[in-house]
Amino acid sequence: MSSANYIRSNKQKAVIWALTIFIGFCALLLLYPVIYISLGSFKENKELLLGGANLLPKRFVLENYTQAWQNANFSVYTKNSFFLGIGTMILTVIISSMSGYVFSRKDFKYKELLYSTFVAFMFVNVGSVTLRPLFELAVKLKMNTSLVSVVLILVGTGQATFIFLNRGFVNTIPKELDEAAKIDGCTFFQTFYRILFPLLKPITATIALLSFRGGWNEYILPLVFTMSNDSMRPLTVGVNMLRNVGDGAAAWNIVFAGATMAILPMIVIYLIFSRHFMQGMTAGAVKG
Amino acid sequence: MLSPAVLLLVITSVYPFFWLFRYVLYDYNGFVAYFTGTYNIKRAFTDAVFWKSVLHTFEYAIGKLILIIPISLGLAVFISRNLPGSNTFRIIFFLPTVISASVYSLIFTFIFAVFRGPLNTVLEAMNLITRPIDWLGDPKWVMKSIIVVAVWGGLGNYMIYFISGLSSISEEIYESCMIDGANGTQTFFKITLPMLSPILKVILLLAITTAFKDYQSILVLTNGGPDGRSHVMFSYIYNLIFAAFSSPQIGYATVLSVLAALIIGVITAGYLYLARKLDDVF
16 A cells, blocks of 8 residues: 555654554564564573673673583583474475375365365364373374474374465466477476476475474473473473473573574574565465 | 375364363373263353453453554554654564564563563653552563563564555555545545455454464463463463473363364354445445
8 A cells, every 4th residue: 555645644644653653663562572582592591590681681691501511501502493494394295295286176075075184184173182192192103202202293283284385376377388398298297397396486485484393392292292301392392391490590691592583593593584574474465 | 186185184183173072071180080970061051260260361362452553554554654763673573473472471571570570660650650560460560570571572563464455455546535535534544444344354253263272371470360360261271281380180181172162153253244234324
């Protein structure tokens, strides 16, 4: 909407200015927790324990990070977070684009029934209780000692929306392309990875970002799967464990540094690709 | 090519769903299961803590919705006017949604800290309070604090939904409104809101179902405390299954999960019914 070109009276201008300042103030208030934790991670522990609302550290120290990295196992947590994020992203992109392609292009018996099953389980939610059978299954398959099981569950529970998005996108690509490929001797699968998949780029970018965010940010699932195994924890779990298990206030500086490590990579990715994130949200919601 | 997706669907969604009904009549602690007949079901109906947590779920969901919907709609209307700075605002207000709920809740436990936490320090400096408030430990305040955190974390989502809804309203309508001499408030209530209503319905449905399902941030902020005052249905159930210090009561938890799913189902159906009724009226 480009209403900026209307002629406005002085009174209207004043109202708009006042609103802008008010919303700007709200925006700063909203950012406060993020800035507080990131700048706080450079404070000395004794300054953190004293509290107060100051943002800037009195003395700027890096040792919170070196401590967290070396003594508190955060190098492992970071590696695990990247494993969850990237693993979920790659598998989701592959599986959801293939399924979207099949649902859009192939006709087979019970296709609609299968598709509705996917959609239905998007809405069935019985909460954390479903983690119990999955955990028991993972123990039985001896997969509970690896984060692969967590990735698989994340992909499985999150895939419906993405399949939906992909199917919608493939529907917009003309069928003549497939037919031309078929005449040139491509099989059904070759048509997908040589012709269709490259064309899915815009939606793939969005799905990659959203699924990476899902893997990186997940908390309860890895919490349950790593109850007794510290070396498997991602940042979200590791930093929260520190608060519960650590000897009270003494480890605040490490919690601050750890929380910053858990949010900064995501924020940087967001700032670079903010447009894709927002597009993904609306595509999923409005069509879904 | 479809098989990986179907396999994952069966393992991660279909199987756990049917597993749920297996232990409804059992007392199951993760190792052995004893048949106890309808004991779990009877217990569910007399479990005061659970029914309190149901009430808290409603308190939380209603509080969150009342705040988050008007605020995000207001922001969306403002940002959609494409004034200078709009894009920056959009990026800032959406930012919390990329942060894990578990981590921002952890950050808020520091913000809400009783002893010289930032919030109490600022309020004391402004002379608004005389004694520090125990935001997360005082039964009077805990739910309000949790709702504030939830609004902080979810605001951006609904703002983006509303912005995309608003962009579908054509510019000409607003122009003719201006010519007819409608002011901002009139335009909003007579044009924007009615034109937005189909999308508003979808957004509300999403908002309601999410608000009733939230529990991750409660686990981090208070884990249901003080004394169960902030337990919602799913945080209570979670603690029955995965509690660190007592033996898990999985059979009983499956009964409560089915109940919780039914409650949410009834609410969703009720909302859909109401939304259709409203359609007939307007």
